Amino acid sequence: MTRIKMTRIRMSVNGVEHTHEVEARTLLVHFLRETLGLTGAHVGCETSICGACTVLIGGRAVKSCTRLAVQADGAEITTIEGLASDDELHPLQQSFWDDHGLQCGFCTPGTILAAHDLLTRNADPDDAEIRHALEGNLCRCTGYQNIVKAVRSAAASMREAGGTT
């Protein structure tokens, strides 16, 4: 039987340093879910279309189902579990709740993180910009209207709070 070669990777996930041995083919999303137990990133397709697996790498939204864990060696990753601080919801989480921006919730972590990426680049996006930024995140429940509304209101409250969180 061939011996599977393992590679040592180090990364910071939600501010915690992790070192693990992984197979070269292990996808980042499987590493996060199965090795680190961070199951907030979901697998909804295998083709990088649905965006349920979206996490932040160095602040940028990345689909963790089409990235290898070894490619994330040395990276700083934020998952949905790391977005709230001290049990205080991030403005995006708060607005998705307030504005009914989710139903089944499966796409929600990825959608929130993709919106987070948008708002760090554009503090005051209009609806068309929000919809464009979320093209990589499919939602089958909401028809998107309340997602757009939630991102808009999160942007407003983040601007009010003075800059991004």
Place this chain on the structure above:
Amino acid sequence: MSAPTAPKFIGAPIRRKEDPRLITGRATYTDDIMLPRMVHVALARSPEAHARIASIDTSAAAAMPGVVEVYSGADLKDVIAPLPCVHSIEDLKEPSHPAVAFEEVRYAGDAVAVVVAESAVQAQDAAREVVVEYEPLPVVVDVVAATAEGSDLVHADIGTNIAFTAVTDVGDVDSAFAGARVVIEERFVNQRQIPIAIEPRAVVADFDAGYDKLTVWSSTQVPHFVRLLLAAVCGHPETKIRVVAPEVGGGFGSKLNFYAEEAIVAYLAKALRRPVKWNGGRTEDILATTHGRDQVCDLSIAADDNGKLLAVRATLYQDLGAYHQLLTPVIPGLTVGMLPGCYTLEHLQVTLHGVFTNKTPTDAYRGAGRPEATFMIERAMDLIARATGKDPVEVRRLNFPAADAFPFTTATGMEYDSGNYQASLDKLLEMVDYDRLRAEQETRRAAGELFGVGLSTYVEICGIGPSAAMTAGGWEACELEVRRTGGIVVKTGISPHGQGQETTFAQIVADGLGVTPDDVEVLHGDTDTCEQGIGTFGSRGQAVGGAALSRCVETIQNKARRIAAHLLEASEDDIVFEAGKLFPRGVPAKAMDFQQIIDAAYVASQLPPEIEPGLSATHFFEPSNFTFPFGAHLAVVAVDKDTGVVTIERYVAVDDCGRVINPMIVEGQLHGGIAQGIAQALYEEAVYDDNGQLLTGSLMDYAVPKATAIPEFELARTETLTPVNPLGAKGVGEAGTIASSAAVINAVVDALSPFDVAHLNMPASPQKVWRAMQGGG
């Protein structure tokens, strides 16, 4: 009974109780469950749409790293019984549907072998090493051709592809057609769709040998059905099976089923004495989760000069796919039943053929048979308008039953519970300023633009349903426990997966018992917690499940009143229960808190012998009829002359779903529902080639709309209560989908009227629209 006080929470747009876990990544979906010693299943699936399995060799797969066991279909056929179908169709041909194929495969995606390994990737690697020798058989793809004499057969043993033919013949259709001034004939196609819940199906099972207890977690809308059918198919006693629907990432009807993988994983957990997981991912989910729609209908419409609908004659072909899944042959019956739409119609004749093809089975998909009916009858209204030179609004008004005609019995025997179709249409026309909209159309047309306005006035059947009309029961069960501490727990048999009943049910209890929604815990989706239930589908959560809860609230109120009457030495009839206080009418100074009553119920020392200790209630609610929500939708579209691209400029909807518990949630249901109907109208189509290969087998090929493809919706409501249940709620989960495809296509056809296009089937893709403009139809 005390006089009802104004509801504080019912009708309020309260934020959802389920959201905090969902927005923080703390929710547990089936694939998130990881158990010690768990093994993983991968299925080898047929690449052939129709073939005889000449041989199958699992030895190479069995030798792969980490592999625990490999099973072929032949290994499992005697331990897992064929999958059941629930129906009451006379003379239905029911071919055996093995969980894993063993002699013949009948669609691309049919499972042929099961691999169990220590990790999911090892199982998937090994599944690729299963060697199957297929002898190809003729492939049946076209649903109409499949009904012809001498057609190749999907199931040679039953000798025909027609699983059933059902004829509905009401009135005197021939005479009505003979005397009609307007006769229109058209072929309507409701294309096959893939439901695509964003969470692919997954199953986990664990067997506790000490208790002989089988626990199955499944991404399902119907855990109680899964429990029942697991018992039947795997031979394990139902009382020793627990089925849990944990967080479920959308269903839309596709998880209203009992699937092979549920049986396989449950069987393996028991056989191997280890926890087992299967997660098919998107590729398998697209192939092996039921599809929706897929009807071809040759429809003739008779009308008079004024646009009065006289008669409908139809031959309807439902593509069933290769096998019956749980409700496959039942779905097109809803199309026939709702074909009259919201119009008076005396003469109707429909011949429905359920037809096997070598494709993935079809079954319920959001709307399940009703969007198909709405598409046809709403297109028919516009075709009549076109033939008579009338406005589509005028034709619809002419054919509506009067607002005082309810309950209204249709030609197909449906009794529409309540309605006022004029009111919702009037409100819609006012919202859009219809006359101005038509004037704008003239201006823009004169400027060379293609600009269309499309209406859909719909009625649908939901609140499913009275048990008399359901093969497996249509009631819903609920328990309500007021605990010693004051904690209030609802245990419901419905199994919401995004519909928000943890919140709306808490609102109902909060008003009924004078607490807040935060005080109420709503449990669902676990057959050990909620022992009895039917599930969430057919827009029944509120109308049937909520009604069962209402009964429980009433029982608790009555018992609390009895206890208070005893303690306050007053007559029970005189006790008022208001805002959490109980007091003799007119004497609020003597009020007792609800908590004091709870204490009395459990301490019990002061209770008279005729009052049992404790404070809980259980009810089964049996609806007397279905409910029939309705409304009026309008789409405004622009069509690009050069490319055929359709843009929805405005989408306005007035819906009537009876009593609304939480308007924010109702709007959310409508948004999502309308989006799925727009998806059918403009984007989605499951395409098979002549060899039965699914060409749209990934999200790169199957066009689920993105945020940029869906417009903003403008919504309003009318509120016509239903007499069918104590809440007056009708249901809203499917309404948007049922209404919207027709509105969009009517708008597109209207936009294309300069090209004299009479009809366009869905999806109205740029290519199809462009061809229609070139006269290619």
